[in-house]
Amino acid sequence: xxxxxxxxxxxxxxxxxxxxxxxTPLSEYDTLGTSVKAALVYLxxxxxxxxxxxxxxxxxxxxxxDPYQELLKALIGFIDVAGLYFALTQLTxxxxxxxxxFQAVGLGWAFADSVLHRLAPLWVGxxxxxxxxxxxxxxxxxxxxxxxxxxxxxxxxxxxxxxxxPKTLIPIIYACAGIVATMPSxxxxxxxxxxxxxxxxxxxxxxxxxxxxxxxxxxxSACQRPST
Amino acid sequence: xxxxxxxxxxxDLLESMYSVIALLFILVACVELCDAAAAxxxxxxxxxxxxxxxxxxxxxxxxxxxxxxxxxxxxxxSRTVLIIxxxxxxxxxxxxxxxxxxxxxxxxxxxxxxxSFKHGGNKQVHEKEKMKKLLxxxxxxxxxxxIPYPVYFAFExxxxxxxxxxxxxxxxxxxxxTATTGGYKLVIPTAEPKKVASPTITNIQxxxxxxxxxxxxxxxPTIAIVASYDTFxxxxxxxxxxxxxxxxxxxxxxxxxxxxxxxxxxKTRGRYNLLFGLTSGGPYNYNGTQKWLRSxxxxxRESIDYAxxxxxxxxxxxxxxxxxxxxxxxxxxxxxxxxxSNVAEELDLKVGLKHKKINISNPRVAWEHEQFSRLRxxxxxxxxxxxxxxxxxxxxxxxxxxQYVNESAIFRGVKLVAESLARHIYGHQGKGVQIFxxxxxxxxxxxxxxxxxxxxxxxxxxxPFLSKNDPFVMALKKELxxxxxxxxxxxxxxxxxxxxxxSTSARLNIYQVASVTFDLLLLLVLxxxxxxxxxxxxxxxxxxxxxxxxxxxxxxxxxKTA
Numbered sequence: 001x002x003x004x005x006x007x008x009x010x011x012x013x014x015x016x017x018x019x020x021x022x023x024t025p026l027s028e029y030d031t032l033g034t035s036v037k038a039a040l041v042y043l044x045x046x047x048x049x050x051x052x053x054x055x056x057x058x059x060x061x062x063x064x065x066d067p068y069q070e071l072l073k074a075l076i077g078f079i080d081v082a083g084l085y086f087a088l089t090q091l092t093x094x095x096x097x098x099x100x101x102f103q104a105v106g107l108g109w110a111f112a113d114s115v116l117h118r119l120a121p122l123w124v125g126x127x128x129x130x131x132x133x134x135x136x137x138x139x140x141x142x143x144x145x146x147x148x149x150x151x152x153x154x155x156x157x158x159x160x161x162x163x164x165x166p167k168t169l170i171p172i173i174y175a176c177a178g179i180v181a182t183m184p185s186x187x188x189x190x191x192x193x194x195x196x197x198x199x200x201x202x203x204x205x206x207x208x209x210x211x212x213x214x215x216x217x218x219x220x221s222a223c224q225r226p227s228t
Numbered sequence: 229x230x231x232x233x234x235x236x237x238x239x240d241l242l243e244s245m246y247s248v249i250a251l252l253f254i255l256v257a258c259v260e261l262c263d264a265a266a267a268x269x270x271x272x273x274x275x276x277x278x279x280x281x282x283x284x285x286x287x288x289x290x291x292x293x294x295x296x297x298x299x300x301x302x303x304x305x306s307r308t309v310l311i312i313x314x315x316x317x318x319x320x321x322x323x324x325x326x327x328x329x330x331x332x333x334x335x336x337x338x339x340x341x342x343x344s345f346k347h348g349g350n351k352q353v354h355e356k357e358k359m360k361k362l363l364x365x366x367x368x369x370x371x372x373x374x375i376p377y378p379v380y381f382a383f384e385x386x387x388x389x390x391x392x393x394x395x396x397x398x399x400x401x402x403x404x405x406t407a408t409t410g411g412y413k414l415v416i417p418t419a420e421p422k423k424v425a426s427p428t429i430t431n432i433q434x435x436x437x438x439x440x441x442x443x444x445x446x447x448x449p450t451i452a453i454v455a456s457y458d459t460f461x462x463x464x465x466x467x468x469x470x471x472x473x474x475x476x477x478x479x480x481x482x483x484x485x486x487x488x489x490x491x492x493x494x495k496t497r498g499r500y501n502l503l504f505g506l507t508s509g510g511p512y513n514y515n516g517t518q519k520w521l522r523s524x525x526x527x528x529r530e531s532i533d534y535a536x537x538x539x540x541x542x543x544x545x546x547x548x549x550x551x552x553x554x555x556x557x558x559x560x561x562x563x564x565x566x567x568x569s570n571v572a573e574e575l576d577l578k579v580g581l582k583h584k585k586i587n588i589s590n591p592r593v594a595w596e597h598e599q600f601s602r603l604r605x606x607x608x609x610x611x612x613x614x615x616x617x618x619x620x621x622x623x624x625x626x627x628x629x630x631q632y633v634n635e636s637a638i639f640r641g642v643k644l645v646a647e648s649l650a651r652h653i654y655g656h657q658g659k660g661v662q663i664f665x666x667x668x669x670x671x672x673x674x675x676x677x678x679x680x681x682x683x684x685x686x687x688x689x690x691x692p693f694l695s696k697n698d699p700f701v702m703a704l705k706k707e708l709x710x711x712x713x714x715x716x717x718x719x720x721x722x723x724x725x726x727x728x729x730x731s732t733s734a735r736l737n738i739y740q741v742a743s744v745t746f747d748l749l750l751l752l753v754l755x756x757x758x759x760x761x762x763x764x765x766x767x768x769x770x771x772x773x774x775x776x777x778x779x780x781x782x783x784x785x786x787x788k789t790a
Contacts, residue, residue, distance in 0.1 A: 004744075004747045004751075005742075005747060005750075007751075008750050008751055008754060011754055011758070012754050012757075015754070015758050016758070016761060019758050019761050019762045019765065020761075020765060022762070023761070023762045023763075023765035023766045023769070024765050024769040024770070025769055025770060128739075129415065129737075129739040129741055130265060130739045130740055130741070131739075131740055131741050131742040136750070
């Protein structure tokens with residue numbers, strides 16, 4: 001039962017990434033290198049964030065919501081955005097269309113995030129005899145995170161890579177990007193400040209990820225029209 | 229040259245990385261889990277062989293699903309552990325299961341927390357008599373049966389109570405826990421119980437010499453005071469025997485202390501030697517006492533005037549019994565009994581005389597004095613019990629903890645014995661002199677009694693599990709040595725007809741498990757989710773045609789071959 005459960009949760013957490021890669025044209029254009037590079041950039045970003053958090057943050061005894069600390073965490077979260085900017089613009093990609101570039105980067109980013117944050121707890125926890133719903137919820141969270149990362153990458157590529165955007169859409173793009181970038185702070189506020197339980201938080205994440213994905217898709221196709 | 233060095237450095241880096249990765253893999257594989265819903269200390273039923281016949285619980289490892297007493301009738305319990313709290317115990321039900329050898333995965337008895345010597349504290353026990361009777365019956369049933377599955381005792385606490393209520397709820401809904409329906413799993417990962425190799429019994433004797441008058445060549449007479457200190461119970465790790473025979477040990481130590489005060493001054497030293505014996509092997513027909521006596525010098529044995537054995541003097545109200553095996557008309561017995569009665573009258577308590585003949589052909593030795601009597605030494609046992617206990621009955625059972633003993637009873641018992649002995653030694657029979665008067669410097673010390681009683685109530689003392697240099701035995705020896713002139717320790721092997729097995733306590737993990745069907749269902753759901761995701765992504769990014777083309781061979785090839 002134990003390894004079986006681990007296997008189930010693993011395919012829930014990491015399966016969608018593989019499916020995404022093989023189902024979309026990414027596999028035809030062999031964008032694996034881009035994804036791997038994006039994953040490495042995520043690793044670097046995570047290390048930098050870790051150092052900053054360790055230096056500037058205070059460990060609070062109670063699990064409450066401290067606005068000042070959360071603000072600091074959100075600011076440090078913007079290092080994420082900087083990392084994504086680096087991955088999108090600075091890495092030398094082979095000639096792949098912008099459409100596929102952001103998908104590959106988003107995919108690599110999300111995969112690295114899942115592996116770093118969810119593989120270890122899964123290996124240590126899901127193999128035991130004790131059954132909890134936590135790991136399945138964690139897998140669903142990984143799915144939501146994949147969608148969010150791809151949306152953020154899409155919005156990022158719109159902001160930094162596309163030069164001719166309709167003027168009216170620019171504030172919307174920035175607003176959406178801001179919301180997606182601050183998702184971690186929002187979920188932490190929900191969990192700590194409002195005291196939501198894990199299933200509720202995961203449900204919220206899934207819902208918002210689908211909504212943001214839809215909005216970014218619309219924005220992307222809206223910006224696509226002038227160039228075609 | 230530079231490239232050579234560079235490649236060599238790179239190779240070193242790769243190699244070190246490989247070793248780090250390998251180490252990481254090993255570490256990761258070794259991560260063992262302990263995330264149980266509850267982890268409880270449990271104590272196993274004793275396992276022993278007597279003359280080759282097996283008794284007790286023959287297995288220790290446990291890995292089965294849990295069920296409560298509300299299981300649906302007719303359910304197969306051969307792979308289930310029944311959890312039975314003491315207050316719901318139906319002794320006929322358990323007896324039926326054991327005597328009819330019905331298949332069962334295991335038994336877990338939950339005892340009230342107040343009986344635990346680690347956490348019970350000084351809370352009062354409700355319905356003492358009822359619980360005592362129930363526990364005694366249960367213990368006798370378990371100790372004398374051969375049970376082919378693990379039986380454990382545990383103390384109730386909040387974790388296990390919540391687990392039990394959940395199990396009862398599930399059982400009431402008609403779904404006993406099995407591999408396909410989930411529930412709770414009890415796991416005790418211990419090894420197979422092994423025989424205890426050559427169990428030793430250790431007898432401690434203390435000798436207090438009397439005053440020998442100059443020119444007196446004869447050996448001084450000796451009075452022996454004996455108590456057995458080891459216990460035997462259904463759960464050897466819980467067998468502290470506060471009354472049987474912790475009370476006897478404490479009384480013996482206090483009497484030794486009092487007489488050592490008297491004997492330290494040559495002016496008050498009596499003309500009797502005093503021999504104190506802390507014997508082991510009590511529950512096994514006083515095997516240790518027999519071996520101890522056999523080791524005596526003939527002269528010493530003949531010089532013993534009489535021996536007083538102390539047994540269970542901690543829980544009586546106002547009557548003590550003197551058990552003898554010589555007929556009450558015997559002059560020596562009369563003398564002893566009169567001495568005790570006189571003192572008892574003064575102390576406002578009753579002493580009765582009970583005579584039980586020894587049957588030489590019967591190996592059962594119910595009282596310690598019978599071992600003396602078999603070697604023609606006058607002896608009597610002072611006890612709060614009026615009836616002789618059966619084999620393995622009342623030798624440190626589960627209810628015999630600190631709450632069961634009354635220290636004032638021991639205090640009065642000490643006064644009785646010490647006063648009677650002293651009057652006999654100093655020849656003050658019949659006179660109204662109180663040697664160990666209260667408020668005097670020779671008064672019995674209640675604090676001493678209390679502290680030793682507390683210690684004994686926290687020390688399980690089953691002889692096969694006490695090693696030769698067990699710290700408790702050494703402590704007893706040291707304490708006796710403080711009071712007497714000479715201490716000797718005798719190590720013997722326990723009688724060959726008994727074999728004991730180890731593994732007396734363990735840690736139980738209770739896991740809440742999901743059933744196999746749940747996992748299969750989850751796999752099905754996840755599989756279909758991934759397939760749907762795949763199809764969705766192919767349709768949205770490449771078009772429906774691409775999806776169909778994945779499942780059909782391209783028509784051109786077919787045309788070619790045709």
